Amino acid sequence: MAIELKSSRLVQSIPRSGIREIFTLAETLENVIHLEIGEPNFDTPPHVIDAACSALRSGATRYTSNAGILPLREAIAARISERTGRSVSPDRVIVANGAVGALYLAAVLALERRDEVLIPDPCWPNYLGMFRLVGAEAVRYRQRPENGFLPDLGNLQELVSSRTKALLLNSPSNPTGSVIPMEKLSGLVEFAESNGLYVISDEIYEDIVYEGEFASVLECDYQSGTLCVSGVSKGYAMTGFRLGYIVVPDRLVDGSRAVIESVAGCITTVSQHAAISALSGPQDGIRERLSAYRNKKQIVLDTVGDTGRLLGRLQGAFYAMIDVGERVGGSMQFAKDLLQEKAVAVSPGITFGADWDHTVRISYAVADEQLRSGLKAMLEFLEPQGGN
Ligand SMILES: Cc1ncc(COP(=O)(O)O)c(C=O)c1O
Incomplete structure (x- = not known):
């Protein structure tokens, strides 16, 4: 039977x-x-396509190291330094399967079963699935149109329990289009630090800001508790390359490599070469x-x-x-x-x-x-x- x-x-x-x-x-x-x-309604820039084709022809068809090839991690670190004014070692950069893969890695690194993670309301629905997969519970914090869809510190403080382990931020935001200004961001990071929480910052839309300057958590002092996620999907119209990354504190580098080794081995080699071209080529x-x-x-x-x-x-x-x-x-x-x-x-x-x-x-x-x-x-x- x-x-x-x-x-x-x-x-x-x-x-x-x-x-x-x-x-x-x-x-x-x-x-x-x-x-x-x-997803962007633009084609991937032609020089990126050329770089991908020539990488394939020159043999970029094999495995790479778990964290990603060094020239890519250097290009990512250089871009971060240029944007934030703070230098980040390429060792702290881990290449992942899109920002989605980087966020899932953040969840695995930061959360245990039954831990709580504070997520925005409204938020991109995929966060729920990835936190569910690691057995964590997502608790929503308030973002309302009358407050520019920004997080409210008072509300966040009310939601913290002994099980809360992380605060997820998403700026610029999907679905609201809000952008967290630096002053607000510093307050949120201080809140996380004083409550002993990780900050998981989803910055995948960092290139698409219409008013003022984009503020990254990598500009804040709490680097030991910060997991910063971004990638080339949205800014460079490369959604199908599935190339994202995460910047982790030094002590989580080995663990990050172990997780990538277990779930992906490494990230698609040709995409890594395409991303170098995107990040280092004409902007x-x-x-x-x-x-x-x-x-x-x-x-x-x-x-x-x-x-x-x-x-x-x-x-x-x-x-x-x-x-x-x-x-x-x-x-x-x-x-x-x-x-x-x-x-x-x-x-x-x-x-x-x-x-x-x-x-x-x-x-x-x-x-x-x-x-x-x-x-x-x-x-x-x-x-x-x-x-x-
Ligand atoms: C808020 C947010 N984070 C992450 C992602 C995923 O980006 P990627 O395509 O690089 O995995 C998306 C895609 O829509 C998104 O809207």
Whole structure:
């Protein structure tokens, strides 16, 4: 008799992202405007593609060391020093499978079973799965549009328990587009240090900031407790290369290498060479793409700004949360109906947290015309008679 083997309860308990659910549904339809998936609508820069091709031709087809090749770790360290004014040893840099892989590594390094990690509300849903995989519990801290979607120290302090081990920060933020200024960031890092918590900082959108300067946790003094994650996916339009990294304190370097050895061996060799080219080659593309995103942000402001539906200020990344009101079936049903009726895909707010079921998130990293028509169609769907 055949025995039916099931996946573990742990795997069954991993929450799935509503972004992916809508994306998968949208794939079954034609001519859909995709405002749900968050990835740059630009091609990878040609010099990076050239570098990848020539690396392959010159034999970059073998394993590398667990932490990644030294020239890449040096390029990452050089970029960090240039941006933060602080030097970081390449030894502290560990190359990972995208920022996702780097975040998972952070979770494995910092958390034990039943530990608590403070995560933003609303937040990118993938954090939940990775913390679940290490047996930790995610506790949400408040971020509200009326406070610029920034963390509130009073609220954070109330949430700390004897089990709290880490504070996760995400600036620029997915899904809110908020950016934590340096003054606020220092306060958050001090809070973490005084409560003996790790800071896991997801800085994957660091290249996409419209107002003021980007502030990194690597500029703060608490380096012994800081795990800083970034990568080339968003800034360099290289999502498919799956190349991210994490900067860890010296004492966690060996452990990090051991984890990579266990789960990946090493990161795709050709991607490592492509990332050297991205980080060390011409940087004009970053400015050009930023300027294009800025125009797209303006399209969002021009289209939705006056409706009173736009939440927060769009200071970074390429996301906006839009209030669609309380609806029967909530934001998931709304996203499905909008997709069926107007062929516009958006992410349901519920996937970013239970309190956000009256919202949807759009990614404005799409062609300008698509963005205009997608937003117009959504507003028509919301207000069919042109009423308020
Ligand atoms: C907040 C946030 N962190 C991390 C990632 C993952 O980046 P990567 O593609 O480098 O794994 C994403 C991707 O959407 C993201 O939005």
